[in-house]
Amino acid sequence: MTNVINELHTDLYINGEWVTTQDKKDVINPATGETIAQIAQANEAQVEEAIQTAHEAFSGWKALELKERVTYLHKIADLLEENAGRLAEIMTLEQGKPLKESKLEVLSGAESFRWNAEESRRLYGELIPAPNNHKYEIIYEPIGVVAAITPWNFPSGMITRKIAPALAAGNTIVLKPSGDTPLSALAIFELFEQAELPKGVANIVMGSSKEIGQAFTDSNKVNKITFTGSTPIGKALYEQSGQTLKKMSLELGGHAPFIVHEDADIEAAVKGLIAAKFRNNGQVCIAPNRIFVHSSIKDKFMDKLVPEVEALKVGNGLNEESDIGPLIREDAIDKIKQQIVNATDKGATLVTGGHRLTEGEYSNGFFIQPTILDHVNKTMDIFYEETFGPVIPIITFDTIEEALAMANDTEYGLASYAYASDSSIIQQISRTLEYGMVGINEVAISNPETPFGGVKHSGFGRENSHLGIKEYVTAKFVNTQFL
Numbered sequence: 001m002t003n004v005i006n007e008l009h010t011d012l013y014i015n016g017e018w019v020t021t022q023d024k025k026d027v028i029n030p031a032t033g034e035t036i037a038q039i040a041q042a043n044e045a046q047v048e049e050a051i052q053t054a055h056e057a058f059s060g061w062k063a064l065e066l067k068e069r070v071t072y073l074h075k076i077a078d079l080l081e082e083n084a085g086r087l088a089e090i091m092t093l094e095q096g097k098p099l100k101e102s103k104l105e106v107l108s109g110a111e112s113f114r115w116n117a118e119e120s121r122r123l124y125g126e127l128i129p130a131p132n133n134h135k136y137e138i139i140y141e142p143i144g145v146v147a148a149i150t151p152w153n154f155p156s157g158m159i160t161r162k163i164a165p166a167l168a169a170g171n172t173i174v175l176k177p178s179g180d181t182p183l184s185a186l187a188i189f190e191l192f193e194q195a196e197l198p199k200g201v202a203n204i205v206m207g208s209s210k211e212i213g214q215a216f217t218d219s220n221k222v223n224k225i226t227f228t229g230s231t232p233i234g235k236a237l238y239e240q241s242g243q244t245l246k247k248m249s250l251e252l253g254g255h256a257p258f259i260v261h262e263d264a265d266i267e268a269a270v271k272g273l274i275a276a277k278f279r280n281n282g283q284v285c286i287a288p289n290r291i292f293v294h295s296s297i298k299d300k301f302m303d304k305l306v307p308e309v310e311a312l313k314v315g316n317g318l319n320e321e322s323d324i325g326p327l328i329r330e331d332a333i334d335k336i337k338q339q340i341v342n343a344t345d346k347g348a349t350l351v352t353g354g355h356r357l358t359e360g361e362y363s364n365g366f367f368i369q370p371t372i373l374d375h376v377n378k379t380m381d382i383f384y385e386e387t388f389g390p391v392i393p394i395i396t397f398d399t400i401e402e403a404l405a406m407a408n409d410t411e412y413g414l415a416s417y418a419y420a421s422d423s424s425i426i427q428q429i430s431r432t433l434e435y436g437m438v439g440i441n442e443v444a445i446s447n448p449e450t451p452f453g454g455v456k457h458s459g460f461g462r463e464n465s466h467l468g469i470k471e472y473v474t475a476k477f478v479n480t481q482f483l
């Protein structure tokens with residue numbers, strides 16, 4: 001175990017106390033296969049206690065002077081910035097991504113706290129024209145206890161972008177992070193403790209996902225579930241929440257198209273594709289997963305793309321020269337290999353990569369080569385299944401209508417991208433794509449200021465932006481008659 005992890009709390013955090021348990025779960029470093037920590041696993045009573053605690057803390061947190069809440073949130077942002085190097089190392093050890101990506105993610109969390117602290121000052125109500133002697137007003141109020149469930153691919157960012165707006169709006173929180181990457185979450189909760197956040201305002205439980213999820217959805221004391229993860233689990237939570245009628249935000253899977261039109265700036269398109277596809281080794285809900293290239297520019301595009309992909313350095317994320325780390329688990333390698341074999345069996349060409357790396361520095365980790373598949377078509381699993389790995393499937397098209405129809409031919413609707421120059425084509429693309437987010441000649445679509453979220457089976461609700469905090473309030477109508 002390395003020092004940054006040795007020093008970490010590994011217990012539950014309930015009502016401002018670290019609570020130990022008998023039951024523990026190993027956390028594995030995906031670059032080395034080593035066990036780097038053992039984490040407390042909550043029992044049913046402890047999950048209930050966390051919910052109860054958050055419920056009891058709600059009235060005090062909600063009633064706090066706004067400027068006091070804002071001060072807490074800025075303090076947390078300061079602490080995230082001051083500890084960014086240490087938190088980045090913890091993240092890379094448990095998740096594998098290159099250290100520079102981990103650090104950016106921690107810093108983006110600090111931004112989330114600052115952005116939402118300031119947005120909480122702008123949760124303006126509304127006055128509606130009313131009959132004489134009446135006042136019609138809308139007041140935005142916090143919802144209550146928010147239960148958050150987060151995935152492993154962004155072990156810090158997916159947590160901060162939920163907790164920051166929830167707390168900013170005056171709610172309290174119970175978090176269940178991914179069992180694969182709980183250490184970044186625990187490191188953040190240590191900072192909450194240092195910021196002297198009032199007891200019970202933020203609580204963390206780890207343990208059986210199914211049981212904790214059920215406890216959250218069954219509880220009448222939980223008022224909202226905010227979930228980021230796969231589409232099947234999001235749907236299960238939605239169904240489970242029917243009896244207690246939870247407000248929900250579901251940030252689910254994606255299968256982003258990336259269209260390169262005949263008049264695209266090819267160099268910019270390749271640069272954008274490399275950046276978006278290989279960030280976190282393709283384990284990103286907004287990673288481009290189907291690359292539609294106009295037949296007239298296909299050769300030029302491939303001539304630029306292939307050497308760029310072959311130059312990427314795969315390695316332990318702690319090494320500065322690594323561009324790409326490992327995948328999260330053994331089964332993630334199996335899934336990618338199955339997609340590659342299925343595609344090549346059905347006629348795709350393996351242009352580069354395609355194999356697991358097993359020798360020397362790679363021998364105990366979950367490493368796979370960055371891969372390009374050409375001549376991909378709809379008969380192949382990779383056309384419809386979310387990839388979550390470093391594979392670029394190339395599909396050619398002749399008309400923009402054909403590309404857009406293929407791009408929309410998916411149950412997902414999270415992110416989409418296109419490179420083109422003609423303004424009427426750009427307009428056609430951005431209006432026709434059935435996605436929550438469209439990047440045109442740009443892949444940076446995840447910012448504190450801009451709304452993030454999907455349509456169709458990618459879920460609903462928006463994170464970040466001025467809309468993000470609205471997911472954590474309820475609109476109360478007050479009709480006052482002046483007698």
Ligand SMILES: NC(=O)c1ccc[n+]([C@@H]2O[C@H](COP(=O)([O-])OP(=O)(O)OC[C@H]3O[C@@H](n4cnc5c(N)ncnc54)[C@H](O)[C@@H]3O)[C@@H](O)[C@H]2O)c1
Nearest residue numbers: 150151152177178209210213229230233251252253254285
């Ligand atoms: N739309 C977005 O913003 C976004 C962002 C990141 C990841 N994702 C999606 O997340 C997925 C990858 O993450 P993952 O593998 O951790 O997803 P996952 O759905 O397996 O797990 C997500 C979280 O849900 C928990 N969970 C699992 N089963 C549960 C159950 N029955 N009840 C309650 N909770 C349960 C997990 O422990 C984890 O904390 C991909 O599909 C990816 O696209 C979406």
Ligand SMILES: N[C@@H](CC=O)C(=O)O
Nearest residue numbers: 154157284285286446
């Ligand atoms: N954290 C990612 C989204 C999910 O995988 C981002 O904000 O880009």
